[in-house]
Amino acid sequence: AQSVTQLGSHVSVSEGALVLLRCNYSSSVPPYLFWYVQYPNQGLQLLLKYTTGATLVKGINGFEAEFKKSETSFHLTKPSAHMSDAAEYFCAVRRSGGSNYKLTFGKGTLLTVNP
Amino acid sequence: DAGVTQSPTHLIKTRGQHVTLRCSPISGHKSVSWYQQVLGQGPQFIFQYYEKEERGRGNFPDRFSARQFPNYSSELNVNALLLGDSALYLCASSVGWDRGPGEQYFGPGTRLTVT
Numbered sequence: 001a002q003s004v005t006q007l008g009s010h011v012s013v014s015e016g017a018l019v020l021l022r023c024n025y026s027s028s029v030p031p032y033l034f035w036y037v038q039y040p041n042q043g044l045q046l047l048l049k050y051t052t053g054a055t056l057v058k059g060i061n062g063f064e065a066e067f068k069k070s071e072t073s074f075h076l077t078k079p080s081a082h083m084s085d086a087a088e089y090f091c092a093v094r095r096s097g098g099s100n101y102k103l104t105f106g107k108g109t110l111l112t113v114n115p
Numbered sequence: 116d117a118g119v120t121q122s123p124t125h126l127i128k129t130r131g132q133h134v135t136l137r138c139s140p141i142s143g144h145k146s147v148s149w150y151q152q153v154l155g156q157g158p159q160f161i162f163q164y165y166e167k168e169e170r171g172r173g174n175f176p177d178r179f180s181a182r183q184f185p186n187y188s189s190e191l192n193v194n195a196l197l198l199g200d201s202a203l204y205l206c207a208s209s210v211g212w213d214r215g216p217g218e219q220y221f222g223p224g225t226r227l228t229v230t
Contacts, residue, residue: 043221101217102171105157
C-alpha cells in the first residue's frame with residue numbers, strides 16, 4: 001500500500017519569501033511522485049512530476065521538487081513567493097511499473113501569501 | 116484543445132436519491148479516472164476505466180458505479196445518496212494504458228451537495 005503525508009496543513013509566507021511544502025511518502029516499490037495545485041473552486045493542475053532519472057525536477061510557475069529516496073521525501077520549493085501562488089497544494093504518489101493509474105494523495109497544504 | 120469537461124458543475128440532491136455525473140476526456144485520451152474530494156481532504160480514487168473496461172476500483176461501496184462509452188466519455192453513478200457523499204467529484208483523463216507515469220489531467224469537478 002502507498003501513502004502520502006504532507007506536513008503542515010497550512011503554510012503562510014510573505015511575498016518574496018521562500019516557499020517550502022513538505023511531502024513524505026510510503027511505497028513498497030519505486031514510486032512516481034506528483035505535485036498538484038488547486039485554486040478555489042477549480043480542479044487540479046499538475047505542477048511537476050518525478051518518474052525516473054534526475055532527482056531535481058522543475059515544474060511550472062518556478063516550482064521545483066527534489067526526490068530523496070533515503071528520506072522518502074519529495075518536498076516542493078519556490079525561491080520567491082508570489083501572491084498568485086496562494087492555493088492548496090497536493091502531493092500524490094503512484095506505483096511505478098504498474099498499469100493502474102491510481103493516484104494516492106496527501107491531505108493537502110494550504111499556502112497563504114501575505115503582502 | 117479543450118481540456119477535460121464535466122457536467123453538471125453543481126448539483127443538489129436529497130438523501131436516498133440517485134445521481135449521474137458526466138465526464139468528457141481530452142481528445143485522444145482513452146483512460147478516465149474518477150476521484151472524490153471531501154472538503155478539507157485530498158482526492159480519493161474511485162474508479163479507472165480504459166477502453167470501456169474497469170481497470171481499477173478504490174475502497175467505495177457498491178452504491179458507486181461507472182461506465183465508459185465508445186467515445187471514451189464516462190459516467191459516474193451513485194445510488195441511495197448519503198449525506199457523506201457530499202463532495203467535489205473529479206474526473207481525470209490520460210492517454211492510454213501503458214507502464215509510463217500516466218500523467219493525468221483533471222477536469223473542474225462536479226460539486227455534489229446531499230441534503
